[in-house]
Amino acid sequence: MQFGLGLRAEHYEQILEQKPKLDWFEIISEDFLVSGGSPLYYLDKIRENYPLSMHGVSMSIGSTDPLNWDYLKQLKALKERIEPLWISDHLCWTGIRGINTHDLLPLPYTEEAIKHVSERVLQVQDFLGEALVLENVSSYITYKDSELSELDFLVAVAERADCLILLDVNNVYVSGFNHGFNASDYLNAVPIKRVKQFHLAGHKRFENHIIDTHDAKIIEEVWQLYSEAVRRFGPVATLIERDDNIPPLTELMEELDYARSVAVGATLAVALLD
Amino acid sequence: MKLIEIQSAVQAYLLKTELNENCFLTQDLACLKERLDIYREGYYWRLQSVLKSDYAGLERYLGESDFDDLMIAYLKIHPSQSFSVRSVGMKLPEFIRTQYPDKVIWAELAQFECSLNTALYSEDLARLSMEALKLIALEQWPEWVFRLHPSVELLSFNYNAPEFWESLMSEDHELDIVKYAEPQAYLVWSKLRESYFCPISLDEKRMFECIQQQENFATLCERLCEFIPEERVVQWVSGVLQRWISDELFIAA
Numbered sequence: 001m002q003f004g005l006g007l008r009a010e011h012y013e014q015i016l017e018q019k020p021k022l023d024w025f026e027i028i029s030e031d032f033l034v035s036g037g038s039p040l041y042y043l044d045k046i047r048e049n050y051p052l053s054m055h056g057v058s059m060s061i062g063s064t065d066p067l068n069w070d071y072l073k074q075l076k077a078l079k080e081r082i083e084p085l086w087i088s089d090h091l092c093w094t095g096i097r098g099i100n101t102h103d104l105l106p107l108p109y110t111e112e113a114i115k116h117v118s119e120r121v122l123q124v125q126d127f128l129g130e131a132l133v134l135e136n137v138s139s140y141i142t143y144k145d146s147e148l149s150e151l152d153f154l155v156a157v158a159e160r161a162d163c164l165i166l167l168d169v170n171n172v173y174v175s176g177f178n179h180g181f182n183a184s185d186y187l188n189a190v191p192i193k194r195v196k197q198f199h200l201a202g203h204k205r206f207e208n209h210i211i212d213t214h215d216a217k218i219i220e221e222v223w224q225l226y227s228e229a230v231r232r233f234g235p236v237a238t239l240i241e242r243d244d245n246i247p248p249l250t251e252l253m254e255e256l257d258y259a260r261s262v263a264v265g266a267t268l269a270v271a272l273l274d
Numbered sequence: 275m276k277l278i279e280i281q282s283a284v285q286a287y288l289l290k291t292e293l294n295e296n297c298f299l300t301q302d303l304a305c306l307k308e309r310l311d312i313y314r315e316g317y318y319w320r321l322q323s324v325l326k327s328d329y330a331g332l333e334r335y336l337g338e339s340d341f342d343d344l345m346i347a348y349l350k351i352h353p354s355q356s357f358s359v360r361s362v363g364m365k366l367p368e369f370i371r372t373q374y375p376d377k378v379i380w381a382e383l384a385q386f387e388c389s390l391n392t393a394l395y396s397e398d399l400a401r402l403s404m405e406a407l408k409l410i411a412l413e414q415w416p417e418w419v420f421r422l423h424p425s426v427e428l429l430s431f432n433y434n435a436p437e438f439w440e441s442l443m444s445e446d447h448e449l450d451i452v453k454y455a456e457p458q459a460y461l462v463w464s465k466l467r468e469s470y471f472c473p474i475s476l477d478e479k480r481m482f483e484c485i486q487q488q489e490n491f492a493t494l495c496e497r498l499c500e501f502i503p504e505e506r507v508v509q510w511v512s513g514v515l516q517r518w519i520s521d522e523l524f525i526a527a
Contacts, residue, residue: 030358035424036398038467058357064278071357096281100354101288101317102362105281112277140309141284142299145275178309208305211312 001235001263003256006242007052011249012042019049020253024085026239029056033074043082053085053197053239054078055166058100061124061134062093062107062117072127079128085237086196088133088166091117091154106139109146109153114160121161133196134158135166138174138203138212150175151186158194165190167233168199169226170218174210187229195233200226200259201241215244217255223262230266238263288314289353321349321362328363328391331439332383334447347373360395364388379451382435386462389427390471393464396425401465402524404516416492420485420515421525425464428482430457436471465522472521477501478514 002023007015009031014020025046032039046052058071079087092104107113125132136154148156158165167190176183202216218226218240230236238259242252275283275297283294287310300306325345326333333341348369354362367385374380401423410418434452441449459479462471474482480501484494491511498507518524 033358034360034395037395037464039395040398041467064281068357093281095354096278096285098355099285099289100357101285101313102320102354102359103288103313103316105284105313108277108280110277116277140312141306143275143280143297144299145280145297146299209309209312 001260002237003260003263004053004237004239005252005256006055006239007046008242008246009038009042010246012046014249015050016042016045018249020249022050022253022256023237024051024053024239026053026055026241027082027084029054029075029078029087029089030058032078033071047082051085052082054082054087055135056087056089057102057104058094059089059124060092060094060100061089061120061132062091062113063096064093064116065096065098067120067123072124076128086133086164087128087130088135088197090137091134091157092137104137106137106141106143106150107153108143109148109150111147114153114156117157118160121157121163125161125163131162131164133164133166135168135199136171136175138168138171138178138210140178140209140211142179149181150179151181151189155189155191155194158191163194164196165194166197166199167195167229167236168201169229170199170201170203170222171212173222173225174203174212177210183225184228187225187232190233192233195236198226198229198233198236198238199241200238201243213244214241223258226259227262227266227269230263231270235263235267284310284313288317289350318346318349321345321354321359324359325363325366329366329384329387331387331442332380334442335383335438336380344370364392379433379435379438382431382433383439385429386431386435386439386460386471389429389462390469393425393427393462393469394467396423396464399423400526401522402519402526404519406526407515407519416490418491419488420491421488421527422485423463423523423525425462425469426523427462428479428486429460429462431460432457434458436460436473461523463521463523470521477510481511481514 004022004024004026007025007027027043032043034040056075090104092106094103094105095101121132154165172183172186176186200218200222201214202218204211204213204216240252240255240259280297283297286292295303298306322342322345336344348366352365352369367381367388370377370381370384432454438449438451441447459474460471461474462469477498481494481498484497489497495507495511498511502510
């Protein structure tokens, strides 16, 4: 089973000097779609010692704007540069009419959206030459026109586009709280064969809602949900994301060690029951 | 509602606080606004964080509150239109020039910081060295064309914006803003993943512009003879070239 961390600029030098023991780093693709400078310097150096996966935030696969082929060409060039383990982005949209809100906005769960997104995913997969891995986003709003649940929408897109799923366990927890659905039931209905990777992250709790801030430690309830996920899906690659309030690398490595122990415990529990 | 109508409604709230209640499933309006504001506030917070980082000197000069007001005014007219959040502030210098034409120092500080940032992400190309230059045969010199590294930019300021920025960013900020009698030229460039700047003289600006226009060495010297005595021009040009090669302004042949 693979365990990894999001690659953050704050840790570049330490990673090169100390070569911490983990299986891979996940990059934010857009940070490296530049002509040169520090980002590509460190990317190439780190790639010499670690596998990398590419995780994008601007594909906007659900937008009604046309696909951004300039962006996709640059993404493909980056893919050829670093030969990533896989390429992922989010099942969402980020803007229309040429605007990028740089936020991962939820889609309405409709047949129109399933058809629209699936067709675009197929085009992107054909262009990149591999299956895309789509992440379930956390959300705070629901649309009157939604005909399905978030889960059914995710599964329908994955099946129709024959793509893979990056199952963000924290996002399942956050959206479950915000919209009143059972997070465990959600996990139990995701097709096992489609899940390529897990994300784990922290969030911020308010009175009536949770915001997916990725700026805090993972809470016990999310660890429990992760344990359930490992018991259902098996040894799926697991990554801890931290996007803000970035702590020292040692702290994230300790959290990753804890993820390993939770996964080992869950795997043993399954073996004992069998 | 069609998908495009739903997305239009969401974006309209994020960017203009225009609310179409019919789009959303909600128990009450206050709850809906609270949830939509998570996205709207997140949008401004995220982009303002990037702008604060890119224009740290301008923020120090204006103060946090005035800088935030300026950024909100900027984002209302120039929402991000790039897949990279790094590009969100690229139009700020022009925005200040057009919207605040009397605030010349604001625009010049912004332009300087924008140029420093842009230089950092230029293509990594091998630089011309003195050793490589010494290998050029004498007969090749007249036709030789120096090629600038893509990070190199020529700027012109009415104020001492670069030096003032440097002072702002230091711990003991003491320098005052100075208005020049004539616009002063500066070069900005990157080397080894850091950005640099220096003021240049009028003659150096003339020489730089010849190089920018890809004039060969012979033409470069001829042009400068209009301003520098002929018997001194080659020596003068060589001195400037040595300095600029040491600063890694040129790419290898």
